[in-house]
Structure formats: structure tokens, C-alpha cells
Amino acid sequence: MSIFSRWREGLSRTSKSALGQIASILGASEINDETWDELEMILIQADLGIDTTTSVLDTLKRLTRTEGWTRSNELFSALKQELRTRLITPPSLSFTEKPAVILVVGVNGSGKTTTIAKLASLYHASGHKILLGAADTFRAAAVDQLQVWGDRLNIEVISGAPESDPGAVAFSAVQAGVARGMDIVMVDTAGRLHTRFNLMEELKKVNRVVGKALSGAPHHVWLVLDATTGQNALHQARSFKDAVNVTGVILTKLDSSARGGMAFAIQHELGLPILYAGLGEKPEDLMPFNPDAFVDGIITSN
Numbered sequence: 001m002s003i004f005s006r007w008r009e010g011l012s013r014t015s016k017s018a019l020g021q022i023a024s025i026l027g028a029s030e031i032n033d034e035t036w037d038e039l040e041m042i043l044i045q046a047d048l049g050i051d052t053t054t055s056v057l058d059t060l061k062r063l064t065r066t067e068g069w070t071r072s073n074e075l076f077s078a079l080k081q082e083l084r085t086r087l088i089t090p091p092s093l094s095f096t097e098k099p100a101v102i103l104v105v106g107v108n109g110s111g112k113t114t115t116i117a118k119l120a121s122l123y124h125a126s127g128h129k130i131l132l133g134a135a136d137t138f139r140a141a142a143v144d145q146l147q148v149w150g151d152r153l154n155i156e157v158i159s160g161a162p163e164s165d166p167g168a169v170a171f172s173a174v175q176a177g178v179a180r181g182m183d184i185v186m187v188d189t190a191g192r193l194h195t196r197f198n199l200m201e202e203l204k205k206v207n208r209v210v211g212k213a214l215s216g217a218p219h220h221v222w223l224v225l226d227a228t229t230g231q232n233a234l235h236q237a238r239s240f241k242d243a244v245n246v247t248g249v250i251l252t253k254l255d256s257s258a259r260g261g262m263a264f265a266i267q268h269e270l271g272l273p274i275l276y277a278g279l280g281e282k283p284e285d286l287m288p289f290n291p292d293a294f295v296d297g298i299i300t301s302n
Ligand SMILES: Nc1nc2c(ncn2[C@@H]2O[C@H](COP(=O)(O)OP(=O)(O)OP(=O)(O)O)[C@@H](O)[C@H]2O)c(=O)[nH]1
Pocket: 106, 107, 108, 109, 110, 111, 112, 113, 114, 115, 136, 139, 142, 189, 190, 191, 192, 224, 252, 253, 254, 255, 256, 277, 278, 279, 280, 281, 285
């Protein structure tokens, strides 16, 4: 099965539950209060969040007045368009710095290490020289996990002793990346709850230390969010954005999500682009996020 059909499959799971009902609600009936109530309920169930939902509905109500729409199916394409405008077209990534340093952050189990392996495989295949830094010194198995991926892809992994300072490992990795003329250094960090003050302070330190190893680094800070966590992902994103300069989001486990609407909220409320979508556990199960395909995939007419 191609990654595109898996992507569609993942998205159709999203569309099956919440957003998938939109087509049946927006039938040929007359637009009335019930239409708006039902639409609101669906958007909230799909994890768009109250603010984004309200803003989408306000725009649709205004359009309905100005365009003189009376049938609810007239709302369908406007809704898709409205949702699309809430997704930022991801910037193209060129990695001109030598090396470009990417710091990967997120809560426990969101998919950071797996995503790094997938990205390493992707960038390796496009001819980039990659080095990985295993700055998750918190969990004993974490270094091994990255090392297994490194061995499989024939990519070097810089690690420290268990429970050593994550900042020191990140520093060594970036330093080694510079010395060896690497194109990209990706630094894996330990999962941390966004509500834990000390752990967020530690992350700020890793971020600072990387900048000492190479001025201007990290050039990218990518926040890995699990698509199945719904609205909580928004709180996570906000906290990580406050702590370190998050430049983009990677949405993982879209293959297991039945909602996915927080993609709109993340971008609408935080202004962060979604760069990649994770659709499974294997290295090839990652693809650049395509906003048009996303909206087309999750809202389909019956
Ligand atoms: N279905 C699915 N599973 C995924 C995806 N990405 C990661 N996983 C799984 O999620 C689990 C956690 O992945 P990890 O990469 O270890 O997550 P992590 O963020 O590094 O975890 P910690 O380092 O413990 O914080 C693993 O079982 C992965 O195989 C995805 O896109 N789809």
C-alpha cells in the first residue's frame, strides 16, 4: 500500500467519526438554528476547540447572510475553504546551515524518537549527511532505541552515560556535527510533561547549550504532538512554545486518530505550521503535511 493510500486511510478514520458526519448534516435542508447547533457540536467533537469553532461558525454565518444562502449544502465548500485557511502552508525546508540543528521536543510517548528515525531515513535518502544526538539520558532504553535506528540506517549516534546531563550530550552532538561537516544534526530529548517546571527549565538549558556549541542553533525546534491527545495537544504546544522557540509541529499517530481537528486549533491559535504527519511506526510512515490533502481527506461529501 502506498503512503498516500495509508494517509487517506488514516484521514478517513478521522472523517468517520466527527467531521465525517458533516456531509450528512449539510444536506439539502434549510439553514436554521439546528444546522448551526449541529455543526458546532461536530466541530467541537472533532477537537477544533471552542475558539476555532466559534471563529469558523462566525465566518460561515456572515457569508450565509451576505451571499443569501438558504440551503445547508451551500455551506459545504465554504466550510472546507474556511478550514483550509486555518492551516498554514508549511515552509519549504532547505537546511542551508552547516550543520542545520534540529531539536525535537514533546511530552512522553508522543513519538519523538520514532519521528527522528523516520526523518533521518528521509533526509539520508535525499543525500544529507546526518548525525543524531541522544540527549534523552533520562530513560535507560532511550539511547538504545535511537542507536538501533542509527545502526539500521547506518547513521552515527552521539550519546552520553545514563543519567548524564542532557545538555552535555546535545553540546557534544552539535560539536561533532560541526567537526565532521554534517548537513543535519537532530537532537532527541527526553519526554516531559509540559506542566513540570523543572523539566521545562532543563529543556530551556538544552536549547541554550546547543546555541553555545554553534551560534544560531538550534535552527529548528520541532514539537512532536500525538494526534490522539486532542485538545490537550494545544496546551502542550502553548507551554513548549513558551519555553523554547518552537518553529513547527509534527503530528504523529494520525493513523490512530478519529478526530484530528486540533490541527486547525494549533495553527489558528498558535501560528505554528504542521510540517510532517506520522501515519505509522515504520521509517517510511512519515510524510510532509499537505493542508489541501488534509482538508480534502477529512471532509468528504457522501
Ligand atoms: N501508530 C503510530 N504509532 C506511532 C507513530 N509514531 C510513533 N508511534 C509509536 O508511539 C510509541 C512511542 O514512540 P516513541 O518514538 O518512543 O515516543 P517518544 O516521544 O520518543 O517517547 P519518550 O522518549 O518516552 O518520551 C511507539 O510505540 C511508536 O512506535 C505514528 O505515527 N503512528
